[in-house]
Structure formats: structure tokens, C-alpha cells
Amino acid sequence: MLEPGLYEQVINKQIQSELTGSSDDLKRVEKIDGAEASEILSKYVSEVLHKALDRISDDENLEAKIDLVNKVVGLISEENDLNDLKELAVADSAEQLLALLSENDPMYKIGQRKAKDIVRPETSVAQSSLFTGAVHEPQMYSELRKEMETADRIDMLVSFIKWSGLRLLFKELKDFVDRGGQLRIITTSYMGATDVKAIEELSKLPGTEVRISYDTKRTRLHAKAYIFYRKTGFTTAYVGSSNMSNVAMSSGLEWNIKVTTKDMASTIQKIEATFDSYWNSTTFEKYTHDSYDKLKKALRAERHGEKTEGYGFIVDINPYPYQQEILDRLDAERKIRGRNKNLVVAATGTGKTLIAAFDYRRFCKRNPEKQNKLLFVVHREESKLEVG
Structure with missing residues (x-):
């Protein structure tokens, strides 16, 4: 029985039957948009297949579920001569690939590393999840450390960076850049909360660039995001309330959602595009060794509401x-x-x-x-x- 309210539901025969006879004033229906058809219909088929697989009892075992999936793949591949899709049938071994190591990996060559040794986050890299700071959940900093182990590129967007928070991640960040990883960080001088030591230590890391907004009156950056790009296609991002501080990363009641490319690809794309727009904006200035005094004075002014002698903020709007x-x-x-x-x-x-x-x-x-x-x-x- 359909309840009154909002829907974005593909009308199947069951729903069509329920809608039959309803006045046009009582229902709003629209044709599926051609540009969005692939997204809408693939999600619908996924829901149907999920229901079908759930109805196969455990007694009928895994093989029966794989057989059903392969029948679906076979049917699709027969349509419109899409023969290449036959290769997407689940293999008889019924296994999942969890990690792959290069033959050129230096640790592998000396017999010190195998694929099974690669560190994985406790949460899935293919399914989104929510962190609420609850006792039974992995701590935020612990998951971020593990994400760094397999990332090819990392972007971070935070309002402020405390040394207490960076210290929790510093070893893994250093290992990441030492093996050739690229690290980009955007932050601000907002409320004077950022520690100069943290920025200085980050700026010394190879392959790392930090950009800072000193205009805290106009640029009120409250977003917090940690993005881990992977060439495998299993990119993940943590978006929520945790700045880079010890409390926010470990014991605070912070909410963060882990987003993955595999189930929220469009969201990951928007995160990347928005980060790049900030990165390329003149609002965020590249931090160099020569920026030390400017940052220190900006943080002091934010904390105490003062303007130091001979120094003032010049806002250049572009x-x-x-x-x-x-x-x-x-x-x-x-x-x-x-x-x-x-x-x-x-x-x-x-x-x-x-x-x-x-x-x-x-x-x-x-x-x-x-x-x-x-x-x-x-x-x-x-x-x-x-x-x-």
C-alpha cells in the first residue's frame, strides 16, 4: 500500500496497479529523464536483484546466488551484442580481490611483504559508513592512518590544524610522502586555533603543499574533509565535523561520513571538484618559509582581536x-x-x-x-x- 508523501520511485507493474484509477490531481508522475536513465534504472535493478538474492536461503548456499547473478549478466550480454560483458560473470572460485602488490615492490623483492600484509581500514572501501564517536566504532585517527597506507594522493580540507591532532597522523603522513605520495592541505587562521608548529612541520614534508586563508571575516571555512585517492578506483573520503585536533580525532562526539566511489561516485566527484576550486582560488595562499611571520601575526590577531604594530590585513578581492x-x-x-x-x-x-x-x-x-x-x-x- 503506497503511503502519501514524496517519492522518486520507478513505477513497476505492482505500483502501476495501485495507481490505476487515482485522479491525476492525487499523483505526480514524470517520464524518466533520458540523461539520468542509466543511474535511475541501474539502481532499480540493483534493488530488485538484492531482494532476489535475499530470498535464496542459506541452505541453498553461495553457489545458487552466484548462479542467479551470472544468469543476469548472461541475459544482459546477449542484448545488443554486448558480448564483452560476458567477462563480467562471477568466477567459479567465488572470491573477492582485497589487495594487489606490484612485483617491483621493494619490500616484496626482499621477502618482507606480501599482499596479505597490506593494511586495510576496518570499514569498507566500497561501502559508505557513518562515524559517530561511539565506543564500539574505530577511532577517526586510526582509520585515517590505515587509509594513508594505500592512498596514491591525499587532499585535506580543515578549518584548523592542531599539533595534537597532526601528531596522531604524522608518521603515516611522512611514510606516505616518502614513498612518492602527493599531499595537499587547505586550512585557515580562523579563531587563531591553528598551531604554527603543525603548519611548519607539514610544509617541510616532501610532495606536500599547504594553502591558508587569512581572511577569516569573509572566508568562513567550516568544512572538514579527508580524501584518499586510489588508482584502483576505490577512492574514499571522510566528510563531517572533525578538525585536525586530538579530541576531534579520538574522543569527541564528532560525526563523519565515509563516502566511497563505489556507491557514491557523484559525491566523490563533487568533493574533488570543490576542493580544486578552493585550491585554485586566490583566497587560499601557498604557505612557504617566508609566510611564517604572517601566519603567526594572523593567528595572534584572531586570538586576541588585536592588530600588531606595522601589520594589518590587506584583503585583495579578485x-x-x-x-x-x-x-x-x-x-x-x-x-x-x-x-x-x-x-x-x-x-x-x-x-x-x-x-x-x-x-x-x-x-x-x-x-x-x-x-x-x-x-x-x-x-x-x-x-x-x-x-x-
């Missing part, structure tokens, strides 16, 4: 790439085509006000001796444009 493209096109219209009357049309929230400010700023710089005027017309009293 356009996003899509805004810069508009500005470049405006410039081209004026310089190349001699068109000085131009119209910019952009969606709400994309920063039309800032585009106008950037354009005006550029005009003023090119005409420093003139009295440059700007007329800015808005339709709300709250809207304002401040330029100097």
Missing part, C-alpha cells in the same frame, strides 16, 4: 574565473571593436555587482588623472556598491 572572462570580453569590446556601450547579463548570485566594481576599478587605474564617475542603479534599498 574575480572568479567566470567573472574574469566577462571582464576580458568587456575589455575586448572596448579596445578591439571600439564598442563602449555594453550590456552584461548574468544570473542572480553570480556577482554582477562585483563585476561592475572590478570593471570600474580597472577603469580608474587606466585613467588616474581623471575624475572617474560611476552611476550604479539598483532596485532595492539594501543594495549598495562601495568603491574607493
Whole structure:
């Protein structure tokens, strides 16, 4: 019996039967979107197959379940001459591959390592899970350490980094970069919580780059994410509330969800794309040895609300790439085509006000001796444009 409420359900014959006779005003149905059909229908088939496999009793053993799966694979491969899919049938051995070691692995060559020795996280790398800080769950830092053992590339996004938290992970991070791994870290000076020692130690690691936002008034980064990329396709990410501190990593009641490519591929893709957008933003500055004093003063100012003598924050607001493209096109219209009357049309929230400010700023710089005027017309009293 269907309950009133929201659905995103493929209509099968059973549901169609229940809907028959219902007024059009009582139901909302839409055609399956062609662009999303593969995603929607594959999930539906997976649900059906899962139910069928559950109905095979334990007495009928594993072989019966594999036989059913292979019948499905065989049927699919026969359709539209997809013969290559026959190779996707489950092998008779009924086994799972859990690890693979290269013949060129130096420890393997000297007889000190086998595939069975490769460290695995306690939680699955193919199925998403939730960490709540409960007693029976593995501790966050323990899982992160184990993820580092098999990652090819690591990204971390945290509001602050405490030495107490980094210390829990430092040995594994050093082992990771020493074997050629690439580590990228984004953090901030927010609330003065970051420890300079932690940033300094990270910056000394090979293959490691740290980027920091000093603009804590405008850039309120609260996201926490630890992403472990694997060439095998079993990428995982931990997203939630744990900053890099001892309490957050070990004993705090922090919630973090472990996301995997195998069951949440689109989410992993969004995490990667968003991280890259932050990484390439001018808001986050690369930390170098010369940045030490700037970070130290920024953290002190955040902690005590003070401005040290001779030092102040200079916020240099720069356009996003899509805004810069508009500005470049405006410039081209004026310089190349001699068109000085131009119209910019952009969606709400994309920063039309800032585009106008950037354009005006550029005009003023090119005409420093003139009295440059700007007329800015808005339709709300709250809207304002401040330029100097």
C-alpha cells in the first residue's frame, strides 16, 4: 500500500496497479529523464536483484546466488551484442580481490611483504559508513592512518590544524610522502586555533603543499574533509565535523561520513571538484618559509582581536574565473571593436555587482588623472556598491 508523501520511485507493474484509477490531481508522475536513465534504472535493478538474492536461503548456499547473478549478466550480454560483458560473470572460485602488490615492490623483492600484509581500514572501501564517536566504532585517527597506507594522493580540507591532532597522523603522513605520495592541505587562521608548529612541520614534508586563508571575516571555512585517492578506483573520503585536533580525532562526539566511489561516485566527484576550486582560488595562499611571520601575526590577531604594530590585513578581492572572462570580453569590446556601450547579463548570485566594481576599478587605474564617475542603479534599498 503506497503511503502519501514524496517519492522518486520507478513505477513497476505492482505500483502501476495501485495507481490505476487515482485522479491525476492525487499523483505526480514524470517520464524518466533520458540523461539520468542509466543511474535511475541501474539502481532499480540493483534493488530488485538484492531482494532476489535475499530470498535464496542459506541452505541453498553461495553457489545458487552466484548462479542467479551470472544468469543476469548472461541475459544482459546477449542484448545488443554486448558480448564483452560476458567477462563480467562471477568466477567459479567465488572470491573477492582485497589487495594487489606490484612485483617491483621493494619490500616484496626482499621477502618482507606480501599482499596479505597490506593494511586495510576496518570499514569498507566500497561501502559508505557513518562515524559517530561511539565506543564500539574505530577511532577517526586510526582509520585515517590505515587509509594513508594505500592512498596514491591525499587532499585535506580543515578549518584548523592542531599539533595534537597532526601528531596522531604524522608518521603515516611522512611514510606516505616518502614513498612518492602527493599531499595537499587547505586550512585557515580562523579563531587563531591553528598551531604554527603543525603548519611548519607539514610544509617541510616532501610532495606536500599547504594553502591558508587569512581572511577569516569573509572566508568562513567550516568544512572538514579527508580524501584518499586510489588508482584502483576505490577512492574514499571522510566528510563531517572533525578538525585536525586530538579530541576531534579520538574522543569527541564528532560525526563523519565515509563516502566511497563505489556507491557514491557523484559525491566523490563533487568533493574533488570543490576542493580544486578552493585550491585554485586566490583566497587560499601557498604557505612557504617566508609566510611564517604572517601566519603567526594572523593567528595572534584572531586570538586576541588585536592588530600588531606595522601589520594589518590587506584583503585583495579578485574575480572568479567566470567573472574574469566577462571582464576580458568587456575589455575586448572596448579596445578591439571600439564598442563602449555594453550590456552584461548574468544570473542572480553570480556577482554582477562585483563585476561592475572590478570593471570600474580597472577603469580608474587606466585613467588616474581623471575624475572617474560611476552611476550604479539598483532596485532595492539594501543594495549598495562601495568603491574607493
